[in-house]
Amino acid sequence: MILDYKDINDLNRYKIMSGTVIPRPIAWIVTDDNGVLNAAPFSYFIPISSNPALLLVAIGQKDDGSPKDSLANILKTKKATICFVNKDNVEQVQKCAIQLKKDESEIEKFEIEVKEIMDGFPPMIASSQSAMFCEYYDTYEIKGDITPIILELKYQYIDDDRINERNHINVENIGRCGVAFKALVDL
Ligand SMILES: Cc1cc2nc3c(=O)[nH]c(=O)nc-3n(C[C@H](O)[C@H](O)[C@H](O)COP(=O)(O)O)c2cc1C
Numbered sequence: 392m393i394l395d396y397k398d399i400n401d402l403n404r405y406k407i408m409s410g411t412v413i414p415r416p417i418a419w420i421v422t423d424d425n426g427v428l429n430a431a432p433f434s435y436f437i438p439i440s441s442n443p444a445l446l447l448v449a450i451g452q453k454d455d456g457s458p459k460d461s462l463a464n465i466l467k468t469k470k471a472t473i474c475f476v477n478k479d480n481v482e483q484v485q486k487c488a489i490q491l492k493k494d495e496s497e498i499e500k501f502e503i504e505v506k507e508i509m510d511g512f513p514p515m516i517a518s519s520q521s522a523m524f525c526e527y528y529d530t531y532e533i534k535g536d537i538t539p540i541i542l543e544l545k546y547q548y549i550d551d552d553r554i555n556e557r558n559h560i561n562v563e564n565i566g567r568c569g570v571a572f573k574a575l576v577d578l
Pocket of ligand 1: 429431436449450451458459461462484490567
Protein backbone atom coordinates (compact mmCIF):
# COMPACT_ATOMS: atom_id res chain seq x y z
CA MET A 392 0.00 0.00 0.00
CA ILE A 393 1.25 3.48 -0.81
CA LEU A 394 -0.04 6.28 1.37
CA ASP A 395 -0.21 9.62 -0.41
CA TYR A 396 0.19 12.38 2.17
CA LYS A 397 -1.72 14.93 0.13
CA ASP A 398 -4.86 12.81 0.69
CA ILE A 399 -4.35 12.29 4.44
CA ASN A 400 -5.86 14.65 7.01
CA ASP A 401 -3.96 16.01 10.00
CA LEU A 402 -5.21 13.48 12.55
CA ASN A 403 -4.44 10.51 10.33
CA ARG A 404 -1.02 11.92 9.41
CA TYR A 405 -0.26 12.11 13.13
CA LYS A 406 -1.57 8.59 13.72
CA ILE A 407 0.40 7.08 10.84
CA MET A 408 3.64 8.99 11.41
CA SER A 409 3.72 8.52 15.17
CA GLY A 410 2.76 4.88 14.79
CA THR A 411 5.57 4.27 12.31
CA VAL A 412 8.46 6.34 13.64
CA ILE A 413 8.85 4.21 16.77
CA PRO A 414 10.13 4.01 19.40
CA ARG A 415 10.52 7.72 20.06
CA PRO A 416 12.18 9.06 23.18
CA ILE A 417 10.13 11.33 25.39
CA ALA A 418 11.44 14.71 26.47
CA TRP A 419 9.75 15.48 29.79
CA ILE A 420 10.49 19.17 29.78
CA VAL A 421 10.55 21.29 32.93
CA THR A 422 10.38 25.05 32.46
CA ASP A 423 9.86 27.95 34.84
CA ASP A 424 7.81 31.12 34.52
CA ASN A 425 8.31 33.37 37.55
CA GLY A 426 8.30 30.44 39.94
CA VAL A 427 5.48 28.49 38.25
CA LEU A 428 7.10 25.20 37.30
CA ASN A 429 5.73 23.60 34.14
CA ALA A 430 6.33 19.99 33.10
CA ALA A 431 5.10 18.34 29.90
CA PRO A 432 6.05 15.39 27.67
CA PHE A 433 7.08 15.72 24.02
CA SER A 434 7.91 12.85 21.67
CA TYR A 435 8.55 14.82 18.49
CA PHE A 436 12.03 15.00 19.95
CA ILE A 437 15.44 13.97 18.67
CA PRO A 438 19.18 14.76 19.02
CA ILE A 439 20.49 16.40 15.84
CA SER A 440 24.17 17.18 16.53
CA SER A 441 26.81 16.33 19.15
CA ASN A 442 29.09 19.33 18.60
CA PRO A 443 27.38 21.64 19.17
CA ALA A 444 25.21 19.39 21.34
CA LEU A 445 21.76 20.11 19.93
CA LEU A 446 18.33 18.57 20.35
CA LEU A 447 15.16 19.34 18.44
CA VAL A 448 11.68 19.33 19.95
CA ALA A 449 8.52 20.22 18.04
CA ILE A 450 5.85 21.89 20.16
CA GLY A 451 2.31 22.62 19.09
CA GLN A 452 -0.45 24.93 20.21
CA LYS A 453 -3.14 24.76 22.87
CA ASP A 454 -6.76 24.24 21.81
CA ASP A 455 -7.26 28.02 21.79
CA GLY A 456 -4.37 28.52 19.33
CA SER A 457 -1.94 29.97 21.88
CA PRO A 458 1.52 28.38 22.24
CA LYS A 459 1.77 25.52 24.70
CA ASP A 460 3.16 26.65 28.06
CA SER A 461 6.47 24.83 27.54
CA LEU A 462 7.10 26.71 24.30
CA ALA A 463 6.07 30.08 25.75
CA ASN A 464 8.35 29.53 28.75
CA ILE A 465 11.35 28.43 26.68
CA LEU A 466 11.03 31.42 24.37
CA LYS A 467 10.74 33.71 27.41
CA THR A 468 13.42 32.29 29.73
CA LYS A 469 15.68 30.55 27.13
CA LYS A 470 16.04 27.60 29.50
CA ALA A 471 14.65 24.06 29.62
CA THR A 472 15.46 20.93 31.60
CA ILE A 473 14.77 17.74 29.66
CA CYS A 474 14.11 14.75 31.91
CA PHE A 475 13.79 11.11 30.90
CA VAL A 476 10.94 8.77 31.72
CA ASN A 477 11.30 5.36 33.39
CA LYS A 478 8.91 2.80 34.88
CA ASP A 479 8.83 4.65 38.22
CA ASN A 480 7.44 7.89 36.77
CA VAL A 481 5.48 6.87 33.67
CA GLU A 482 2.14 7.54 35.40
CA GLN A 483 3.25 11.03 36.38
CA VAL A 484 4.36 11.88 32.85
CA GLN A 485 0.94 10.92 31.51
CA LYS A 486 -0.73 13.32 33.94
CA CYS A 487 1.58 16.09 32.73
CA ALA A 488 0.07 15.84 29.24
CA ILE A 489 -3.16 17.31 30.60
CA GLN A 490 -3.61 20.91 29.50
CA LEU A 491 -3.49 23.20 32.53
CA LYS A 492 -3.84 26.96 32.75
CA LYS A 493 -0.60 28.91 32.32
CA ASP A 494 -0.43 29.84 36.00
CA GLU A 495 -1.02 26.27 37.17
CA SER A 496 1.97 24.03 37.83
CA GLU A 497 1.93 20.33 36.92
CA ILE A 498 4.72 19.84 39.44
CA GLU A 499 2.51 21.19 42.25
CA LYS A 500 -0.82 19.81 41.09
CA PHE A 501 0.46 16.25 40.61
CA GLU A 502 2.90 16.46 43.56
CA ILE A 503 5.94 15.53 41.50
CA GLU A 504 9.21 15.64 43.39
CA VAL A 505 11.89 17.79 41.78
CA LYS A 506 15.46 18.59 42.73
CA GLU A 507 17.42 21.77 42.07
CA ILE A 508 20.87 20.70 41.04
CA MET A 509 21.96 23.24 38.45
CA ASP A 510 21.98 26.97 39.15
CA GLY A 511 20.21 29.00 36.50
CA PHE A 512 18.18 26.08 35.11
CA PRO A 513 14.77 24.66 36.00
CA PRO A 514 14.92 21.75 38.47
CA MET A 515 14.91 18.15 37.28
CA ILE A 516 12.31 15.48 38.02
CA ALA A 517 13.83 13.70 41.04
CA SER A 518 12.95 10.19 39.80
CA SER A 519 14.62 10.64 36.39
CA GLN A 520 17.83 8.72 35.85
CA SER A 521 19.17 11.47 33.60
CA ALA A 522 18.33 15.07 32.79
CA MET A 523 19.68 17.55 30.26
CA PHE A 524 20.01 21.22 31.15
CA CYS A 525 19.49 23.17 27.95
CA GLU A 526 19.49 26.68 26.57
CA TYR A 527 17.37 27.89 23.68
CA TYR A 528 19.39 27.88 20.45
CA ASP A 529 17.09 28.53 17.49
CA THR A 530 13.68 28.04 15.92
CA TYR A 531 13.13 26.29 12.62
CA GLU A 532 10.26 28.08 10.91
CA ILE A 533 7.76 25.80 9.20
CA LYS A 534 4.23 26.25 7.92
CA GLY A 535 1.53 24.94 10.24
CA ASP A 536 0.76 24.88 13.94
CA ILE A 537 3.96 23.29 15.19
CA THR A 538 7.12 25.11 16.23
CA PRO A 539 10.31 23.02 16.04
CA ILE A 540 12.84 24.54 18.39
CA ILE A 541 16.47 23.65 18.84
CA LEU A 542 17.95 23.44 22.32
CA GLU A 543 21.64 23.35 23.20
CA LEU A 544 22.65 20.85 25.84
CA LYS A 545 24.89 22.58 28.37
CA TYR A 546 24.98 20.17 31.33
CA GLN A 547 23.71 16.64 31.94
CA TYR A 548 22.84 14.86 35.15
CA ILE A 549 23.14 11.07 35.17
CA ASP A 550 22.89 8.68 38.13
CA ASP A 551 26.46 7.69 39.05
CA ASP A 552 25.79 3.99 38.54
CA ARG A 553 24.42 4.52 35.02
CA ILE A 554 27.65 5.74 33.40
CA ASN A 555 30.95 3.86 33.38
CA GLU A 556 34.54 4.99 32.98
CA ARG A 557 34.26 4.53 29.19
CA ASN A 558 31.19 6.77 29.06
CA HIS A 559 28.91 3.84 28.29
CA ILE A 560 25.42 4.77 29.43
CA ASN A 561 22.82 2.46 30.89
CA VAL A 562 19.49 4.22 31.32
CA GLU A 563 16.13 2.45 31.45
CA ASN A 564 14.15 4.96 29.41
CA ILE A 565 10.56 4.51 28.42
CA GLY A 566 9.61 5.74 24.95
CA ARG A 567 6.54 6.25 22.85
CA CYS A 568 5.23 3.61 20.40
CA GLY A 569 1.99 4.82 18.82
CA VAL A 570 -0.31 5.44 21.77
CA ALA A 571 1.61 3.08 24.06
CA PHE A 572 4.58 3.64 26.34
CA LYS A 573 7.30 1.00 25.90
CA ALA A 574 10.49 0.22 27.73
CA LEU A 575 13.66 -0.31 25.74
CA VAL A 576 14.36 -4.05 25.78
CA ASP A 577 17.37 -6.08 24.72
CA LEU A 578 17.09 -8.10 21.50
C1 LIG B 1 3.97 10.79 25.34
C2 LIG B 1 3.47 12.12 24.86
C3 LIG B 1 4.15 12.78 23.86
C4 LIG B 1 3.74 14.05 23.43
N1 LIG B 1 4.46 14.67 22.45
C5 LIG B 1 4.11 15.93 22.06
C6 LIG B 1 4.90 16.61 21.07
O1 LIG B 1 5.90 16.10 20.57
N2 LIG B 1 4.52 17.87 20.74
C7 LIG B 1 3.45 18.48 21.32
O2 LIG B 1 3.16 19.65 20.99
N3 LIG B 1 2.69 17.85 22.25
C8 LIG B 1 3.00 16.60 22.64
N4 LIG B 1 2.27 15.97 23.60
C9 LIG B 1 1.15 16.68 24.24
C10 LIG B 1 1.65 17.65 25.33
O3 LIG B 1 2.34 16.95 26.34
C11 LIG B 1 0.44 18.38 25.95
O4 LIG B 1 -0.16 19.19 24.96
C12 LIG B 1 0.76 19.20 27.18
O5 LIG B 1 -0.46 19.64 27.78
C13 LIG B 1 1.58 20.43 26.88
O6 LIG B 1 1.77 21.10 28.10
P1 LIG B 1 2.21 22.61 28.25
O7 LIG B 1 1.10 23.50 27.69
O8 LIG B 1 2.36 22.74 29.72
O9 LIG B 1 3.49 22.81 27.51
C14 LIG B 1 2.61 14.67 24.03
C15 LIG B 1 1.90 13.98 25.02
C16 LIG B 1 2.33 12.72 25.43
C17 LIG B 1 1.57 12.00 26.51
